[in-house]
Amino acid sequence: MQTITRDILLEKAASLLASGTVNRVLGWKKGEFIYDVTPAVFTNAEDMYRHFTFDCFCGANFSKYLIKETQKEGKVLVFLKPCDSYSFNQLLTEHRFDREKVYAVGIPCDGMMDASTVKALAPEGLTGAERNGDALILHTLYDGDVTVSYADHLPDRCKHCKSKKVVAYDEMLGENGEVTDAGRFDEVAALEAMTEDERFAFWQNELSRCIRCNACRDVCPACTCEKCVFDNPGSGVENKAISDRFEEKLFHVIRAFHVAGRCTDCGECSRVCPQNIPLHLLNRKFIYDIDRNYGDYMAGAEEGSRAPLVNYQIADPEAGEVVSGAGGDKV
Amino acid sequence: MQRIGVFVCWCGSNIAATVDVHAVAEAARHEPGVVFSTDYQYMCSQAGQNMIIEAVKEHHLTGLVICSCSPRMHEATFRKTAANAGINPYMVEIANIREQCSWVHKDMAAGTEKAIILAKAAIAKVHLNTALTPGESKVTKRALVIGGGIAGIQTALDIAEAGFPVDIVEKEPTIGGKMAQLDKTFPTLDCAACILTPKMVDAAQNENIRIISYAQVEEVGGFVGNFHVKIRKKARFVNEDVCTGCGLCTEKCPQKKVPNAFNLNMDNHRAIYIPFAQAVPKVAVIDPNYCTMLKTGKCGVCAKVCTAGAIDYKQQDQIIEEEYGAIVAATGYNPISVEKFDEFAYSQSKDVITSLEFERLTNAAGPTAGKLLRPSDGEHPHTIVFVQCVGSRCAANAAKGKEYCSKICCMYTAKHAMLVRDKYPDTDVYVFYIDVRTPGKNFDEFYRRAVEEYGVHYIKGMVGKITPENGKLKVQGSDLIADKQLHIDADLVVLAAAIEPDKSARPLATMLTASMDTNDFFTEAHPKLRPVESPTAGIFLSGTCQGPKDIPETVSQASAAAAKVIGLLSKNTLKGNPCVAQSDEWMCNGCSSCANVCPYGAITYENKEFRMPDRSTKVRRIAKVNPAVCQGCGACTVACPSGAMDLNGFKNNQIMAEVDAICK
Amino acid sequence: MQVNENNEFRPKIVAFCCNWCSYAGADLAGNNRLAYPADIKIIRVPCSCRVNPMFILRAFQRGADGVILCGCHPGDCHYTSGNYYTRRRMAMLFSMLNYLGIEKERTRVEWVSAAEGAKFAATMQDFAEKVKALGPNKRLEDLRCKQ
Amino acid sequence: MEQNKMASLNTQILRMSGVNPRKCMRCGKCSGTCPAYDEMEYHPHQFVHMVETGDIASLLQSESIYKCLSCFACVERCPRGVEPAKLIEAIRSLKTRPVGQNHITPDEIPALLDEDLPQQAIVSALRKYMK
Structure with missing residues (x-):
């Protein structure tokens, strides 16, 4: 696979800006820390040469930004990793932005690092990190360079990558990959194999850490509502305070339900969670249940496909059968 | 803040026996917003309703809670009362403390406690009720009758007589249906053609009736008063306007x-x-x-x-599109296939025939010019066995028979038996029956005449087996009265096959969004009180598509359906159900989830320019609900992730208020 | 937690019933005087597909011990297809709740026609007994809502 | 006492056969179909009726229960799915089981066969005497 570097992207962006194909570029910008890369919009090549960055921390999914960006004048360039392209398609399916106002460049991806992983490997004095082939080299103040295997330290979403194929683009840089599916339901299945009490204890422990920062919602490319029900005083469920019990479950269950059948499993929710709650396990549960009961469905794989929860088959299984079939019968 | 009045009905002792109605009224009095609370023996009575009207005036009530029987019973009544009292009819909520409380709980304490909670839930809901006004839609003054049998013809004639144009769509090349195939009709024995064909001619000549024969409905859109229908008229390769029918x-x-x-x-x-x-x-x-x-x-x-030059080998199917205000289903019936009953040897012997085949054999215009001859050898049969209930009342095997009674077989078999004995007195006629069912004017008399005057042998029992042997049919059956097993050598056996709805009914029902029962008969809106209407507004039922019927019943139902259609078409506008979905354009994402689940296609999208708080403008795709098309199921409200879609009368916050009140 | 005079636990159960089939079925149970526990409180909705998962979670949050959703039998929906959507939605929601460790007996979908008064009463009896056997719902209740 | 015993026998028959005689609509098709009708004192439809009304004593006395060929034509053709032959079989088992020894085993069959014996009779004999 051709390695995509900062230079390649920069060159592509600069030429598209120069030719007038686009007037803005949605890209990544260096943050305070090495792992703290943030999305940014560049309007000229000069800024780009100064601030644009591309490394193994550029995991952010850009698709959601297109909703706002396409409201502006002119075309915007976006780089789509495989994950992002699914969200891109899903948003198009839901008529959330104008395809004509986007120039999409597909880029291959074989996994992006999470800030939390790196921070865990080098809790103190991390000054830099880089990828060198299969190795991840961390520069630290106290321990010098620490070299670890890149693949072994990928976050869950990349370890169990659903697809290395960019499904929507105007132009592809490098070679496109294939749809994979590296056991992404293993963790869900493991939870299903537990007893109800064990599962409750697991989630109680996870969700009780939630601080209701709404980062998961804000980053989610499926959570693009003009006004979220949890922010809407008229919805009856508006609630921003935190509590230790059911409140968080309500939020996370409803959020997962609202994106069920629309979630592209990009894993951004878990990436951004400051409390490291494995939120993707909620979404994957729905995807797993949908696949098992209504046939395999990948949101965003095709533009215009009908989401499973706004669809039905006469021969669908009953609710009780679905619950029991998903490990509910364990005694 | 609403000013709410609570009215607790005793329903005589129906409620008061298990629910302490005073306690309910008293508990309700202390709920926020309740300014008046009382109980009364019969709230739905004139006196009860007057009491409500008085209370509204005296206490300036803005919302009413009636604790009474099911809203399915009297919601309409109390909405009218509210309107009479000068408040919006949709400011009424019913707490069902009879069917779902006093009648199902025996313990007074438990019943009262539950009734109070139900009352509180209704109070909580009415707080959030808003005045609703039904939308109006125009009525297209044209009716469509699907099926041109006696049911369809009668319905069309009656509608046309009232002055409304009506189209009959018939899938066969001619109207007339099953009745045209019959010989005589019970109990008067007048010939079917003699009474049917004049009606067919009437229909053809009526200037309000258009007969679209050899055609089928292909697509139905729209809603009551405004149906849009696509009809495929099959190519008959003969120019209908030119052919003189010379033959x-x-x-x-x-x-x-x-x-x-x-x-x-x-x-x-x-x-x-x-x-x-x-x-x-x-x-x-x-x-x-x-x-x-x-x-x-x-x-x-x-x-x-062809001297008229009517033949057109190049003729193509033609699509007719038309608007209708009302649609009548009159798709009729067919006898079931009796091949599956091996014991009756229908497929083994030509001389085992069905009753409809028998009609053609005795009909002067039939294949034997009305002479009763055996199909196998053209000989006159001397012993004829009629078998009743072939496939009717058959609960054992749904693949073979029907669980219901086909209703018409007892009478037409008596007719057949009588006609045979009348024309050919040398013939022995046996009828095996389980029960002889003859409710109907002059029906039992007719059956008794067959026995007493014409000497038909009625045998209580069922035929178990028919074996063709040496040109005879060996019929083995039981005679339960004589406690004997009978063996009859018959020349002809006539099977009274069960009847079933025409196969075209099921796809039609899907197009019409009309419901059907498990036997594929159309379901009526109410089995007793609305027997000629489908639950889907604007769809009416005529004849055997709704259930087995004889001709007089079919004709009365056909006229009844016509009366309902005339009632609908005589209105210029229709008031809709105001409890329809509504989208908040500020919250709508335009994602199309709602349109995906809408069974009526009531939701469309438009791009709208919004002025944002920062004075910029933004064009967004938003959903629009057509209130005339929406039926108010609420599927869209759950599909909508942002909660932009809500349902009037059953709003999210109203239902949650009920939930909160119940779980308090 | 609610108890009766024998200090026995009395569950709070919310039953969502569609107007055309199940609510009518509940009325029929009443007409035929078929008793079921008074712990069941019915909320009328036009169609089972009107029931938003939020309502169900709200009920649990406010102290319900069980929630049952009743609609027309598949194929019989007054609105043609509403209950098919209900079936998928509730299958997903209830499976998720069970995944979070909520006892699966606390949630149920049941198809009850307008003619099935006896089935309605029997279903409610059975559901109430199962929920009662589980005891009070602790796992989904938001304690702050208690007064 | 006697009455109680009969009632419990009746329950036993219903349980063993799985038949609900109340489904019978008295059409008589079973008797119309029965090839052994003339051999019987009580006929298939009467079996059903007698079990329904609890008149077990007469049935147990009657030779009719052995006349049933177990051809199952009545079961096949009954429009209500009553299955009279299963009922008769249950009554027969009720009588033969306590006796114990008059069973037949597959090994004994060859000796009992003669050439004219129809295949169906062998099969039904097995059905009747194996239990």
Whole structure:
């Protein structure tokens, strides 16, 4: 696979800006820390040469930004990793932005690092990190360079990558990959194999850490509502305070339900969670249940496909059968 | 803040016996917003309603909670009362403390406690009620009748008589249906053709009626008052406007081996044919499966002999699109296939026939010109056995029979038996029956005449087995009265096959969004009180598509359906159900989830420019609900992730208020 | 937690019933005087597909011990297809709740026609007994809502 | 006492056969179909009726229960799915089981066969005497 570097992207962006194909570029910008890369919009090549960055921390999914960006004048360039392209398609399916106002460049991806992983490997004095082939080299103040295997330290979403194929683009840089599916339901299945009490204890422990920062919602490319029900005083469920019990479950269950059948499993929710709650396990549960009961469905794989929860088959299984079939019968 | 009045009904002792109505009224009094609370023996009575009206005036009430029987019973009543009192009818909520409380709980304490909670839930909901006004839609003053049998003809005639245009869509080349195939009719024994064909002619000549024969409904859109229907008129390869019905072509066509469906394939007609002499429209039709010209391009005899020049081998199917205010289903019935009953040997012997085949055999216009002859050898049968309930009342095997009673068989079998004995007194006639069911005017008298005057042998019992042997049919059956097993050597056996709805009914019901029962009969809106309407507004039911019926019943239902249609078409506008979905354009994402689940296609999208708080403008795609089309199911409200879609009368916050009140 | 005079636990159960089939079925149970526990409180909705998962979670949050959703039998929906959507939605929601460790007996979908008064009463009896056997719902209740 | 015993026998028959005689609509098709009708004192439809009304004593006395060929034509053709032959079989088993020894085993069959014996009779004999 051709390695995509900062230079390649920069060159592509600069030429598209120069030719007038686009007037803005949605890209990544260096943050305070090495792992703290943030999305940014560049309007000229000069800024780009100064601030644009591309490394193994550029995991952010850009698709959601297109909703706002396409409201502006002119075309915007976006780089789509495989994950992002699914969200891109899903948003198009839901008529959330104008395809004509986007120039999409597909880029291959074989996994992006999470800030939390790196921070865990080098809790103190991390000054830099880089990828060198299969190795991840961390520069630290106290321990010098620490070299670890890149693949072994990928976050869950990349370890169990659903697809290395960019499904929507105007132009592809490098070679496109294939749809994979590296056991992404293993963790869900493991939870299903537990007893109800064990599962409750697991989630109680996870969700009780939630601080209701709404980062998961804000980053989610499926959570693009003009006004979220949890922010809407008229919805009856508006609630921003935190509590230790059911409140968080309500939020996370409803959020997962609202994106069920629309979630592209990009894993951004878990990436951004400051409390490291494995939120993707909620979404994957729905995807797993949908696949098992209504046939395999990948949101965003095709533009215009009908989401499973706004669809039905006469021969669908009953609710009780679905619950029991998903490990509910364990005694 | 609403000013709420609570009215607790005793319903005599129906509620008061298990619910302490005073306690309910008292508890309600202390709920926020409740300014008046009382109880009364019969709230739905005139006095009770007056009490409500007085209270509204005296206490300036803005919302009413009636704790009474089911809203399915009296919601409409109390909404009218509210309107009479000068408040919006949708400011009323009913707490069902009879069917769902006093009648199902025996303990007074538990019943009272639950009634109070139900009252509180209704109070919580009415706090959030808003005045609703039904939308209005125009009514297209034209009706569509699907099916041109006696039911469809009668319905169409009655609607046309009232001055409304009506189209009959008939899938066969002629109207007339099953009745046209019958010989005589019970209990008067007048000939079916003599009473049916004048009606067919009436229909053809009525200027308000258009007969679209050899056609089928292909697509139905719209809603009550405003249906849009696509009809496919099949090519008959004969120009209907030019053909004079002289019939010369049907005699000259060289292709003679086409099974005659009108005579139940007991004889043949040509590839170009007129189904029967009195067909309406009396126009020839070419069967493309047999016509040599259409199959090979070589022949053209009919075109040569047709002096009118009506033959058109290039004719194509034609699509007719029309708007209708009301649609009547009159799709009729068919006898079930009796081949599956091996014991009756229908497929083994030509001399085992169904009752409808028997009708054709005795009909003067039938394959034997009315002489009763055995199909196998054309001989006169001397012993005839009639078997009743073949496939009717058969609960054991749904693949074979029907659980219901087909209703008409007892009477037509008595008719057949009587006619045979009348014409051929030398014939022995046996009827095996389980029960003889003859409710109906002059029906039992008719059956008794068959026994007493005509000497038909009625045998209480069922035939177990029929074996064709040496040109005879060995019939083995039980005689339960004599406690004997009978063995009869019969020449002809007639099976009274169960009847089932026409196969076209199920796809039609899907197009009409009309419901059906498990037997594929159309469901009526209410089994007793609304028997000629489908639950889907604007769809009416005529004849056997709703359930087994004889001719007099079919005709009365046909006229009843016509009366309902006339009632609908005589209105200029219709008031809709105001409890429809509504989208908040500020919250709508335009994602199309709602339109995906809407069964009525009531939701469309538009791009709208919004002025944002920062004075910028933004164009967004938003959903619009057509209130005339929306039926208020609420599927869209749950599909909508942002909560932009809500349902009037059952708003999210109203239902949650009820939930909160119940779980308090 | 609610108890009766024998200090026995009395569950709070919310039953959502569609107007055309199940609510009518509940009325029929009443007409035929078929008793079921008073712990069941019915909320009328036009169609089972009107029931938003939020309502169900709200009920649990406010102290319900069980929630049952009743609609027309598949194929019989007054609105043609509403209950098919209900079936998928509730299958997903209830499976998720069970995944979070909520006892699966606390949630149920049941198809009850307008003619099935006896089935309605029997279903409610059975559901109430199962929920009662589980005891009070602790796992989904938001304690702050208690007064 | 006697009455109680009969009632419990009746329950036993219903349980063993799985038949609900109340489904019978008295059409008589079973008796109309029965090839052994003339051999019987009580006929298939009467079996059903007698079990329904609890008149077990007469049935147990009657030779009719051995006349049933177990051809199952009545079961096949009954429009209500009553299955009279299963009922008769249950009554027969009720009588033969306590006796114990008059069973037949597959090994004994060859000796009992003669050439004219129809295949169906062998099969039904097995059905009747194996239990």
